[in-house]
Amino acid sequence: MKNSLNREIPDELLKDGIEVFQGAYARENYEYKKDAPTVKANVASGDSKLVDSIKAAIEQAGLKDGMTISFHHHLRNGDYVCAKVMDVIHEMGIKDLFVCASSLGKAHANMVPMIEDGTVTGISTSGVRDEIGEALSMGKLKHPAWIRTHGGRVRAIETGQVHIDVAFIAASSSDVLGNASGKNGRHDCGVLSYADVDAKYADKVVVITDTINPVPNFPAPIQAVDVDYVVKIDQIGDPAKIASGALRLTKDVRELKMAENCAKVVANTPWFKEGFSFQTGAGGASLAVTQFLKPYMDERDIRMGWGMGGITEPMVQMFREGYIDKLINDQAFDIPSVESVYNDSNHFEISCSQYANPMNKGAFVNYLDYVILGALEVDTDFNVNVVQGSDGMIQGAPGGHPDTAAGAKCTIIVAPLIRSRLSTVRRQVTSVTTPGETVDVVVTDYGVAVNPARKDILEALEQTDLPLISIEELADIAESITGTPAPLEFEDKVVALIEYRDGTIIDVIKKPILK
Amino acid sequence: MKNSLNREIPDELLKDGIEVFQGAYARENYEYKKDAPTVKANVASGDSKLVDSIKAAIEQAGLKDGMTISFHHHLRNGDYVCAKVMDVIHEMGIKDLFVCASSLGKAHANMVPMIEDGTVTGISTSGVRDEIGEALSMGKLKHPAWIRTHGGRVRAIETGQVHIDVAFIAASSSDVLGNASGKNGRHDCGVLSYADVDAKYADKVVVITDTINPVPNFPAPIQAVDVDYVVKIDQIGDPAKIASGALRLTKDVRELKMAENCAKVVANTPWFKEGFSFQTGAGGASLAVTQFLKPYMDERDIRMGWGMGGITEPMVQMFREGYIDKLINDQAFDIPSVESVYNDSNHFEISCSQYANPMNKGAFVNYLDYVILGALEVDTDFNVNVVQGSDGMIQGAPGGHPDTAAGAKCTIIVAPLIRSRLSTVRRQVTSVTTPGETVDVVVTDYGVAVNPARKDILEALEQTDLPLISIEELADIAESITGTPAPLEFEDKVVALIEYRDGTIIDVIKKPILK
Secondary structure (H helix, E strand, O other): OEOOOOOEOOHHHOOOOOOEOOOOOOOOOOEEEOOOOEEEOOOOOOOOOEEOOHHHHHHHHOOOOOOEEEEOOOOHHHEOHHHHHHHHHHHHOOOOEEEEEOOEOHHHOOHHHHHHOOOEEEEEEOOEOHHHHHHHHOOOOOOOEEEOOHHHHHHHHHOOOOOOOEEEEEEOEEOOOOOEEOOOOOOOOOOOHHHHHHHHHOOEEEEEEOOEOOOOOOOOOEOHHHOOEEEEOOOOEOHHHHOEOOOOOOOOHHHHHHHHHHHHHHHOOOOOOOOEEEEEOOOHHHHHHHHHHHHHHHHHOOOEEEEEEEEOHHHHHHHHOOOEEEEEEEEEOEHHHHHHOOOOOOEEEOOHHHHHOOOOOOOHHHHOOEEEEOOOEEEOOOOEEOOEOOOOOEOOOOOOHHHHHHHOOEEEEEOOOEEOOEEOEEOOOOOOOEOHHHOOEEEEOOEEEEOOOOHHHHHHHOOOOOOEOOHHHHHHHHHHHHOOOOOOOEEEEEEEEEEOOOOOEEEEEEEEOOO | OEOOOOOEOOHHHOOOOOOEOOOOOOOOOOEEEOOOOEEEOOOOOOOOOEEOOHHHHHHHHOOOOOOEEEEOOOOHHHEOHHHHHHHHHHHHOOOOEEEEEOOEOHHHOOHHHHHHOOOEEEEEEOOEOHHHHHHHHOOOOOOOEEEOOHHHHHHHHHOOOOOOOEEEEEEOEEOOOOOEEOOOOOOOOOOOHHHHHHHHHOOEEEEEEOOEOOOOOOOOOEOHHHOOEEEEOOOOEOHHHHOEOOOOOOOOHHHHHHHHHHHHHHHOOOOOOOOEEEEEOOOHHHHHHHHHHHHHHHHHOOOEEEEEEEEOHHHHHHHHOOOEEEEEEEEEOEHHHHHHOOOOOOEEEOOHHHHHOOOOOOOHHHHOOEEEEOOOEEEOOOOEEOOEOOOOOEOOOOOOHHHHHHHOOEEEEEOOOEEOOEEOEEOOOOOOOEOHHHOOEEEEOOEEEEOOOOHHHHHHHHOOOOOEOOHHHHHHHHHHHHOOOOOOOEEEEEEEEEEOOOOOEEEEEEEEOOO
């Protein structure tokens, strides 16, 4: 069956109420009863929840074949916790698990043999990179993987599509009752935003930390009232890989030019006024946008009401310089942002539901004025792919891309037209992550294309010296340089479902035939 | 049918799964699936949630006859919001409502005619005082009122015993999306702890405030993701009655002596050590205990790890003087504690579920070392009554009394033996609020009685010069002074159920025959 983007979704995948994508806003006002965990009352036990080992916690939590477990990715490539837990599970011989991760990457390579031997038979994740990306692309997982946006993961859990039996929550610090945090430990990751929904909706919740602080370990985004067990291990992660040092701002002239044009788009559209809201990514050009915004803000004498993200040092700097009233943080990308959150009094942690869930009563993405996002590919319908390489391999992550694009009043994609001799702007993306109806402006090094559906933005930008160009012309230029790319070939086997944030299937990824 | 305290509970009340009280800890490990709200997805609307009036919010929320609505009592006797909402509902002619309030008092007297005319036919509340107390005592409400503890109310909502259709949450400040707080407004009440469960479990949530701040109105204990509508009114309450000025410490010699003895009990029991936890009430003797604790803490060179409550100025002072590491606050009783919460960096708001819910995975009451509580009556089984006057009228509130008593390692009741020529210590309490098995020490002006079940405490206190006495002797002394009180007479009609925190019925209140 074809979805509204004309993407073919095999019928056999459309079971258990799963529907094809019908438009970014088709499920507005969808009504449902939220899911909830099954919990055991602690009427009066004043005991510590410390258990001796990860194994003891798994046993006490009653983990069994066929269950669903979860992890978050705030420790990024420095995460030791997920791998340790999986090793223990593997040793215990538990099979057929569904792993509901907020993202997976290099730190989780030990899961590959467990995918091969049936320990892990299902996966839900945003990021699918490195060894795991390769294993999934090659169809080694028993069931197709679910590739979910950050908001979509919360939605899947809150609606009950995914029910977590046991959540494993790595924490930089905790007390013996489970009040846990991404701060105040030996290896701080800043926030635990993605784990909020796990703590609230999983039947059993295990906090794993290397730093036990006195009760109450406040502020604590993960609350003891939701935690069953606390495990202390030697080290939760590799600090060098949990948060990067100060990200160096790009010196690439092409990236700087694109960043400058992004800032010019922002400064010349109607939402650039006192109190505007803004999010940008951690990529080279995205990161550089902030420095080009400041002169426009000075000129207009306006301040940003709130900056959101994916917080990085440039945003923290702007905030400290008084350009931004409040920072709201669902992920701290670098050491300066890890240090700032909670310590700077107007820099707040938010949960991922507050950030991006399309099915609560209004996530912050809905109130974004501007978001600057990257792309692997953009097509002439403005559909964006950030998940699948042009070679067919899964190598990216939707993250908050589709969430912020759907919510923001002005969604700006910034990407070079050509990368490694492959064109970014094409007639059709290899697979769709973010639907074109939610993408407004594409800033490339060959010009700025505005989605024709956004006449308001086009009119505004026609008053500027920005190099406007149609998306088709960009595709023409790209093709004239790179030639028409040979179509990829795929087997019939679907290795991953790309789920749109609202739970519908926006595309599928099939096993590529490598040449 | 009689419960385990030998209290007769009429069989006709034992329906819908309601059971009689079977012991304070009988429901330890009770397993259940939590309730959840039905919500409507806000996929991408970036609209403000402001509606023009309380009436418009009620209409849009779809409030109908027979539904359940809720209020919190953080504005105490200064609350204008509940009365305003009820007036609008009354004008709209909506009938047969169940009002699930965290407490009711003088500010809610306008509900009395609505009880009489069938607008309100059911009530759940902790406090039942003043005009409403009289109306309920006289049996004017169609169904018996539910008198619930603070923890019990959260438990009732989280287990689904009470499902709130529309929650009305008075807030000192909010933004147009519903991020709401007890701070940063024109009429601050400090915290919104009791409203946390309403926001999370009610189908429709209406925030009512007189102060709209820019988005995001952070910190915000009530999150926009749970809020449907925001109403701005002129004034949420009378500041003089929302929080009292500095409470004057008692100069009553008898109260001071009892407070001194309470402190001596604390200082001579095994939990008085570095990092101990402590809660005390706002009554004269309870409040005075803190000043007597300091010399003992100095002598031992120890600090309190955390103080909880019901926070008052003496606790804030001890905290600022360095005697307490952290304050955790579910209710700010006076202006100094309202001002301190959030502003003092280690003074935190907690939800009422975190505070006292017996059926989550461990509320803070479970980890209390000491709690100092008051009593209207104590009987020779150490059962305590804080709800019903010795004249049979409902005039009190369980509040957190049964919750903290059940949780704390050492529960100390402080009360004068005789008040207004009525004895506090009696053979039998008029009705049981807090079961004797959870009460450890009773400090009176005629001596200190230790529950014989607590041999550890008795042994510890025998090493001191405290005037130990048995509870029976206290009753004897009281009787010798006041004479044997004539038994009260009641009609058969049950006007209120006293629900224990775990949802069982610990006692009932019948309509008194006034003489």
